[in-house]
Amino acid sequence: MSIQSQTVAEFAITYSRFLDAEGHPTQDLPESLKNADTLRKLYEYMVLNRTFDAKAVALQRTGKMGTYPSSAGQEAIGVGVGAAMQEGDVSVPYYRDHGAHLIRGGSIEEIYLLWGGDERGNDYATLKQDFPVAVPIASQSLHAVGVAKAIQYRKQSRAVVTFIGDGGTSEGDFYEAINLAGVWKLPVLFVINNNFWAISVPLSEQTICKTLAQKGIAAGVSGEQVDGNDVLAVTYATEQALKRIREGHGPHIIEALTYRMCDHTTADDAKRYQPPEEVESYKKEDPILRLRNYLVSQNLWDEEQEKTLYARVKQTVEQAVHAYESIPDQPPTAIFDYLYATLPHDLIEQRDILLANLGAHHE
Amino acid sequence: MKVFNLPDLGEGLPDAQIREWHVKPGDIVEIDQPLVAMETAKAVVEVPSPWAGEIGELHGSVDDIIDTGAQLVTFKTITSTHAEKKDTGTVVGHIERTNAVVPETAQVFERTSSQNIKATPAVKQLAKQLNVDLTQITGTGPNNTITAQDVKQATTQVSAKPAADFEPLKGVRRSMMQTMVKSHQEIVPATIFDEADIAAWADNQDITLRIIRAITHACKIEPSLNAWYDSAAQARKLFTDVNLGLAIDSDEGLFVPVIEKAQNNSELRNIINTYKTQVKNRSIPTEKLSGATISLSNFGVFAGQFATPVVVPPQVAIIGIGKIKDAAVVYQEQIVVHKMIPISLTFDHRAVTGGEASRFLYALMQDLKEAN
């Protein structure tokens, strides 16, 4: 017996890139990416990202900072997305998007402070509406939906961008967030950093989905895949998505394919589980190398500029380290001072005990 | 000279093992140049140089385990360094710092100020809402912490402010009130009365000691009155030792210190005297005020023959002794004058049967009638 049925819905996920691994264009670049200054800026921020990041690891290894999650090899995502965002947009990041923070005008010192255990790092000097880095996996997806609801409620033409890892997309929070964003048509972009690993869990053990972008289909949210090591692909896809989102067309998902070229954090040893040949194969996909090859091929970059850039970036990072290391500690009472608008009775008592102890210690 | 101590290379790691040195004494190193590969419980990590300068000494060789915080490398000279974190003060002035560790546990002080109250923040908050003075509450939680239940109970007990000419109950009188209320809510009391003829007594009998001896004798004959009753579990526990609660009156209220193992205690008189003095000058140790398995109240010092004394849970019985007096009694078919001790025995009828109570009373009186 043959049963009659019709296809009632069809779905597809597209993949795009502009530069291949060697930096050769795979297609014409859109107008917005033909501007030499724009291209150089993307390059410079990726170099800054990698340099400040390596320094953060060194600070942790010399006992000057706490656990730190590097974003080595994944700089094109943070930098590309951040470059495409407008000032009025809101970033709701997790811990591998520091590139976005930097290119949006945030400071390195803030990031060092945060991972040094100093909450003042979350009090951004400029990006007042951007969120602190989320460490609890996928919690940020829901926060982003909340922010997007507020923006929609105020009828503003702004977008929220939130980031999440491949592992994070297995969390209920993520599914709930994209579902609600779809139902309420919220102005939010979900950027997935698919670096193929969630600590030691490979993507193949995380999901049998062919893509992570397709997770949006079940929520009615559009999605696409881009080459996450091609900063141009990331930037362009984000620009287009944010434009639609700001115009009220609802949420979108960008899955950026990359690879974690580092330990999960400074408390991890990826050599114990990342196959060396896999790591090796991604070395030639490096996002920084790729853009430099393209810039050089277009005569937009030379050795001299490269040297100047690295010297400048080194100095910027050193200044940030200096600022981080010389910021005076907060008084011990600070642990009470940012929790409540009006400190509850019991905490006032505890604060007084602490003050009394400080006094006694001072004599 | 400057020493670089091994930092915590993970999250709370106690130590790390040297895998490979990348430098040797005399080497000139740059900031962030790899010094050594260290293996921790989780990872092999490259430890970079914190400073630029000349290496003086390496504190360990390959395979040595170095404790976190112990010396790793001594630098002979330092040519550059980042500013070390220092305490420089802020625009608002000097910043107070301390290395003193403020314990996170409940602060324990003498009970003199509100800080000494053992209650969780939630309970304190509740007390504030219900306007309950926590200093007036005796905690029933672990280690005498005040529970939410205690606070609620306090509000039901004090539902109004006393009128101007009323004085609120305080201290011992207040805790007497609480004990009595609890007893009244829980216990099902029944009382038996009788009189013991002590005409046969030899001279110089210590009345209190004789009564105590009689009680311990009765406990041996009928142990179900020397017991605790757990009303929540509906279970009883009989004791062989008689830990006798002895009610001692004071101006401020009733104290019931406990005489341990009263059944064979040669120090009884001394103990009683000590308790009396301690009650008088309020120096009785609190641990002496709990643990009674049965109680004695010698209430008839001035007047009063019979009473219905109140059993304090978890105990199940209390013996009340009234004023001894001469009475006309029938003795060997004659009406004679004998000294009589009036006895009132209250028992918790949930845990003790009437038969057990009367057997107990009989045994007590038999012992009391003995000449000595």
Ligand SMILES: Cc1ncc(C[n+]2csc(CCOP(=O)(O)OP(=O)(O)O)c2C)c(N)n1
């Ligand atoms: C709710 C929650 N569960 C577990 C963790 C521990 N954890 C920290 S990072 C991580 C893996 C995240 O992997 P992925 O989402 O792929 O992001 P990546 O670190 O690869 O960028 C886990 C499980 C956490 N931080 N929060």
Ligand SMILES: [Mg+2]
């Ligand atoms: Mg991942």
